[in-house]
Amino acid sequence: MRLFDTHAHYDDPKYDTEYPGGADRAITESRKAGVERIICAGTRPETNSSTLKLAEEYDYIYAAVGIHPSDIRFFDRKHDQTLLKKTEEQLAHPKVVAVGEIGLDYHYEETDRERQKFFFDSQMKIAATHSLPVVIHDREAHGDSFETVRRYPEVSGVFHCFSGSAEMSKQLVRLGYCISFGGTVTFKNAKEVKEVAATVPDDMFLIETDAPYLAPSPHRGKINLSAYLPLVVYALAEIRGTSPEAIAELTYENAMRVFKLR
Ligand code: NI
Numbered sequence: 001m002r003l004f005d006t007h008a009h010y011d012d013p014k015y016d017t018e019y020p021g022g023a024d025r026a027i028t029e030s031r032k033a034g035v036e037r038i039i040c041a042g043t044r045p046e047t048n049s050s051t052l053k054l055a056e057e058y059d060y061i062y063a064a065v066g067i068h069p070s071d072i073r074f075f076d077r078k079h080d081q082t083l084l085k086k087t088e089e090q091l092a093h094p095k096v097v098a099v100g101e102i103g104l105d106y107h108y109e110e111t112d113r114e115r116q117k118f119f120f121d122s123q124m125k126i127a128a129t130h131s132l133p134v135v136i137h138d139r140e141a142h143g144d145s146f147e148t149v150r151r152y153p154e155v156s157g158v159f160h161c162f163s164g165s166a167e168m169s170k171q172l173v174r175l176g177y178c179i180s181f182g183g184t185v186t187f188k189n190a191k192e193v194k195e196v197a198a199t200v201p202d203d204m205f206l207i208e209t210d211a212p213y214l215a216p217s218p219h220r221g222k223i224n225l226s227a228y229l230p231l232v233v234y235a236l237a238e239i240r241g242t243s244p245e246a247i248a249e250l251t252y253e254n255a256m257r258v259f260k261l262r
Contacts, residue, residue, distance in 0.1 A: 001248040003233065004255040005030070005038045005226040006180055007101075007135065007160045007208035010061070011050035014212040018223045026211070027058060030226030034248070036060060038226055039259065041101045041135055041160075043068035044075075045086045055095035062259065064100035064135045065090045066123055069116040070108075077115070084122050091130055097259040098157060099127040100135025104148075107139050117144065124152045133157035133258055136177075142168055149175060158258060161210050162196060169196045173204045178258055180206040183216035183224065186235045197239045206258065207232050207251045 015023035030038065040055065041064040042048030048065040055063040067087055075083055091099065102123040104116050127134045134157035138145035142164045149155070149172070156176035161184065162169065169179050179200050184190050197205070207229060209216075215224035216231040230244070233251075237244040256262055 001034045001230070001233070001245055002252055003033070003035045003207070003229050003248050004252045005035050005209050005211075005229050006158065006206045006255050006259075007182070008038055008040055008211040008226055009043075009047075009051075009213070010038075010040050010054055010211070011042075011047055012212050014223055018212070019225075023054075026225050026227070027054075027061070030229070033227040033230055035226045035229055036252075037062065037255070037261075039064055039097060039135075042066060042090075043101060044071040045083065045090065047071075048087065048090045052090065052093050052095065055093070061095075062097045062261070063093065063095050064098040065093075065096055066100045066102040066135070067119050068101050068137060069103055069105040069111075069119065072115060072119055073111075080115075080118070084119070084126070087123070088126050091126070091132065096132070097261065098133045098135045099123055099130070100157070101137045101160060102134060103137035104141035104145050105137060105139040106141040106144075113144075117148070120145075120148050124148065124155055127155045127157070128152055133260075135160050137161075139163065146171065149177065158206055160208060161214065163193065164196070165192060166195045166199055169200055173201060178204050178206050178254060180208045181236060182208045182210045182232060183214040183220070183228070185239065186216040186231055187220065188217070194239050197236055202250055203254060205251065206255050207236070207247075
């Protein structure tokens with residue numbers, strides 16, 4: 001079984017403090033579990049740089065670079081244009097396969113939604129200019145996220161760790177977006193995401209860990225690793241009534257196509 005983890009963050013400092021051997025060991029362990037390729041996603045210029053460093057170090061690691069909606073709070077508004085410019089420069093690296101992660105996160109009340117929308121829109125434009133797919137983070141912002149991607153028909157990509165409804169997933173698929181599933185499909189009470197996982201077309205879904213976050217059951221609440229990706233595969237196989245091997249192969253091929261790796 002060969003696996004493609006389409007979303008992880010191995011530059012996260014959690015690996016230094018919570019995992020013996022750190023990120024390097026976590027990456028190496030994932031190979032033993034059949035993970036042949038990993039996309040690491042940056043969230044602001046600093047983490048984009050550390051992600052690119054990992055992609056230089058490991059030939060099977062690729063990078064997405066972008067500005068995450070939750071990370072813009074680290075910067076003063078007067079630097080917004082500089083931040084975007086810096087991100088666009090980072091896209092020139094040969095291991096970059098997508099603009100991401102970008103999107104909207106309305107989880108926290110105090111968040112500046114207009115500024116998040118400005119960054120999301122600007123980066124959709126950047127993706128269009130560079131003909132790159134996007135990796136989208138949509139947390140509790142389904143309406144606005146959909147409304148934004150709909151305005152850029154020339155862009156497509158993936159909704160990572162999808163948490164919307166089956167109806168929304170159908171509309172996204174129609175726009176050319178893949179739906180990516182992670183640890184949440186293994187959770188007992190995740191009724192909605194399981195419904196999405198049961199109905200999304202074969203050629204329109206991907207798998208991911210979002211490591212070090214969102215560890216699948218039975219590791220829920222602990223540090224996540226790409227080596228746990230088979231747990232996501234088993235859950236999807238059960239939900240879709242097929243074999244783990246079929247899920248692994250489909251999602252591997254889908255990822256290769258979406259991120260233009262051949
Ligand atoms: Ni992420």
